[in-house]
Amino acid sequence: MAKLPEPPDLLPARVQTAILDLGTPLCRIRRALVLLDLTGTWPTAAGASMAINSGPRPRARRWSQAIYAAYPSVEGLLYCSSMHANQPAAALFERAQSAIPPAPAFHRALADPGLLLRLDAAATLLGYQLP
Amino acid sequence: MVTGTVQLSDDLRRVLGKLERTLAKAARQEEPGWLQLTRGLPGIDGDEVFVLVLGSQGTVVSRTRMTGRKLSLRDLKLRLAGAEAAVRRVADTSLGDRGAQLAGNEASLLDSLGFPEPDPGEVGANERTRIDFDLFLRDSLTLEQAGKRLHLSTGRLRQRLGPRSRTLYGFKEGRAWRIPRFQLDRRGHLVRGIDQVVPRIRPDAHPLAVARWFSFPHQDLVVGAGEDPVSPLAWLAAGGNPGTVAELAQEI
Numbered sequence: 001m002a003k004l005p006e007p008p009d010l011l012p013a014r015v016q017t018a019i020l021d022l023g024t025p026l027c028r029i030r031r032a033l034v035l036l037d038l039t040g041t042w043p044t045a046a047g048a049s050m051a052i053n054s055g056p057r058p059r060a061r062r063w064s065q066a067i068y069a070a071y072p073s074v075e076g077l078l079y080c081s082s083m084h085a086n087q088p089a090a091a092l093f094e095r096a097q098s099a100i101p102p103a104p105a106f107h108r109a110l111a112d113p114g115l116l117l118r119l120d121a122a123a124t125l126l127g128y129q130l131p
Numbered sequence: 132m133v134t135g136t137v138q139l140s141d142d143l144r145r146v147l148g149k150l151e152r153t154l155a156k157a158a159r160q161e162e163p164g165w166l167q168l169t170r171g172l173p174g175i176d177g178d179e180v181f182v183l184v185l186g187s188q189g190t191v192v193s194r195t196r197m198t199g200r201k202l203s204l205r206d207l208k209l210r211l212a213g214a215e216a217a218v219r220r221v222a223d224t225s226l227g228d229r230g231a232q233l234a235g236n237e238a239s240l241l242d243s244l245g246f247p248e249p250d251p252g253e254v255g256a257n258e259r260t261r262i263d264f265d266l267f268l269r270d271s272l273t274l275e276q277a278g279k280r281l282h283l284s285t286g287r288l289r290q291r292l293g294p295r296s297r298t299l300y301g302f303k304e305g306r307a308w309r310i311p312r313f314q315l316d317r318r319g320h321l322v323r324g325i326d327q328v329v330p331r332i333r334p335d336a337h338p339l340a341v342a343r344w345f346s347f348p349h350q351d352l353v354v355g356a357g358e359d360p361v362s363p364l365a366w367l368a369a370g371g372n373p374g375t376v377a378e379l380a381q382e383i
Binding site for chain 1: 230231233236240241246247248249251252256257259260261263264294337340341343350351353358
């Protein structure tokens with residue numbers, strides 16, 4: 001893997017906005033996060049492509065490890081979710097731990113009977129099976 | 132669901148006339164009716180299937196297209212079996228009976244996130260899955276059927292299904308083993324290398340999840356310059372390394 005270039009999209013203010021858009025009442029982050037934006041041109045400039053968002057996971061893991069080592073201030077990745085119509089999603093390194101609230105606003109096991117009907121609706125929407 | 136009134140063509144009127152007679156015959160015999168239309172149904176392609184369910188409340192019709200393959204009579208019978216399963220089994224208990232209420236603030240939080248409860252008038256994922264499983268069960272082989280196809284004794288099959296040296300995927304329906312067909316290729320042989328993958332599958336994985344995992348393209352199994360994802364079954368059949376699939380099988 002080639003030496004990584006300077007990250008042109010390391011703009012905390014912009015990335016923070018993206019996170020706030022992403023953020024849900026389920027898990028409000030406590031401060032702005034510095035994420036490397038993989039949804040723009042950075043992957044191409046770095047010698048990769050948008051395929052690092054959606055291609056084989058071992059390759060994405062190697063890129064993630066290289067980014068982690070090259071940019072000590074980066075706390076995670078902003079990427080396009082291949083499971084959600086390329087909508088922005090965030091993967092956080094452990095460096096972001098202090099931004100995570102100690103407990104989520106809502107926490108129940110997926111097997112909780114209270115979630116059954118809502119899981120059924122979500123699975124119907126996604127075309128998933130729900131045994 | 133789309134509802135409305137349609138103008139019937141003369142062709143369709145004739146078809147419905149035949150259908151009516153077939154329905155009357157089926158009602159008398161309490162057996163599936165078989166209606167052969169010499170020219171086929173107008174407006175129905177070879178890869179399409181329509182399902183009509185008639186009851187005192189009305190009639191619902193669905194159309195499904197089986198992409199890229201012509202339907203056989205067996206496919207139609209499976210569809211009929213699915214409709215029967217829906218009527219007989221799924222209506223027994225509703226998901227609402229098994230669900231529980233969330234606290235008001237929790238419910239409104241999930242509503243606000245676009246995670247609502249389903250429309251009670253529609254068929255949900257759980258009901259569809261139960262129908263899928265019913266079909267899956269009917270389509271899976273008994274121990275005796277699998278033994279004939281694989282030229283193995285039922286005793287040897289039990290050994291291969293057992294926890295000590297699991298090299299064949301099966302699941303228990305009551306006390307009887309069922310062996311899903313997805314493990315067999317078109318010639319009726321076990322898919323190459325699948326014996327190395329099966330031991331890595333969690334014993335409590337749901338059979339439908341296992342079948343789906345083997346049959347759908349996998350993000351990490353890519354071929355060619357275009358990195359096209361292929362299913363674990365296709366990967367194995369094409370001579371791909373079974374070890375790669377075995378590693379991934381732990382995620383099921």
